[in-house]
Amino acid sequence: MHTLLENMSFPEVEDYLKEKDTVLVPVGSVEQHSEYGVIGTDFIAAEGVAREVGQKMGLMVAPTIHYGVSPHHMDFAGSVTLSPITFLHLIVDICCSFIRHGFSRIFFINGHGGNKNALASAFQQVKMDGGRGQLELFSWYDGLKETEIVRELFQDQDGSHATPSEISLTMLLRPAVFAERAFEDKQNETPDYYWPLTAEEMRGTFPDGRMGASSWLASVEKGRLVMTVAVETLIEKIEKRQSIPVL
Numbered sequence: 001m002h003t004l005l006e007n008m009s010f011p012e013v014e015d016y017l018k019e020k021d022t023v024l025v026p027v028g029s030v031e032q033h034s035e036y037g038v039i040g041t042d043f044i045a046a047e048g049v050a051r052e053v054g055q056k057m058g059l060m061v062a063p064t065i066h067y068g069v070s071p072h073h074m075d076f077a078g079s080v081t082l083s084p085i086t087f088l089h090l091i092v093d094i095c096c097s098f099i100r101h102g103f104s105r106i107f108f109i110n111g112h113g114g115n116k117n118a119l120a121s122a123f124q125q126v127k128m129d130g131g132r133g134q135l136e137l138f139s140w141y142d143g144l145k146e147t148e149i150v151r152e153l154f155q156d157q158d159g160s161h162a163t164p165s166e167i168s169l170t171m172l173l174r175p176a177v178f179a180e181r182a183f184e185d186k187q188n189e190t191p192d193y194y195w196p197l198t199a200e201e202m203r204g205t206f207p208d209g210r211m212g213a214s215s216w217l218a219s220v221e222k223g224r225l226v227m228t229v230a231v232e233t234l235i236e237k238i239e240k241r242q243s244i245p246v247l
């Protein structure tokens with residue numbers, strides 16, 4: 001069975017809706033991930049995990065929302081941001097489209113912390129407008145971080161941006177991109193900081209784009225483990241939330 005919406009015809013979607021009510025929507029960002037990770041890290045990771053979960057659970061996966069809310073990364077070349085308001089409108093419109101077709105569980109598989117507030121506000125707006133159904137946000141790494149695997153692989157050096165766990169996933173998913181890259185070890189020191197930051201404050205506080213992450217610890221082998229545990233824990237969370245009846 002196809003699990004990617006982009007590869008289905010409309011009668012196939014209608015058939016899917018006779019059996020199932022859930023669509024997974026990967027959402028990421030287009031932003032710097034230090035010199036170690038690539039600009040697409042967040043959407044590559046979210047999409048990879050969502051597709052694996054979709055395949056295993058027989059759930060439809062929608063086309064990925066690549067761009068997200070990344071204003072604090074805008075002093076690093078190649079980063080592209082939506083304003084929180086633009087992103088909110090995008091999410092509301094996507095939810096309303098799926099609701100119109102009869103999907104009653106729209107589950108966003110997120111790869112970027114900066115998207116969370118706007119996603120939550122978008123859900124509130126859909127609900128205020130009377131949109132029926134269950135809107136949920138799962139970040140692919142939420143379940144992973146509740147396990148020991150991150151500590152085992154990265155010894156408390158995973159940090160919060162350009163993390164070796166997300167970079168490992170992208171190495172697994174886009175091996176050709178990393179074929180020519182060599183990772184050099186650096187020092188990992190995290191200063192105290194307030195949040196949110198402007199682009200200038202971000203670059204001033206984290207000049208090389210990493211936030212507490214020993215990004216050089218990433219590898220394809222670790223990516224394989226990260227993928228396995230992220231997918232397992234996410235399936236568990238999704239199943240739990242799917243058991244709630246939709247009114």
Ligand SMILES: [Zn+2]
Nearest residue numbers: 041042162166
């Ligand atoms: Zn990221």
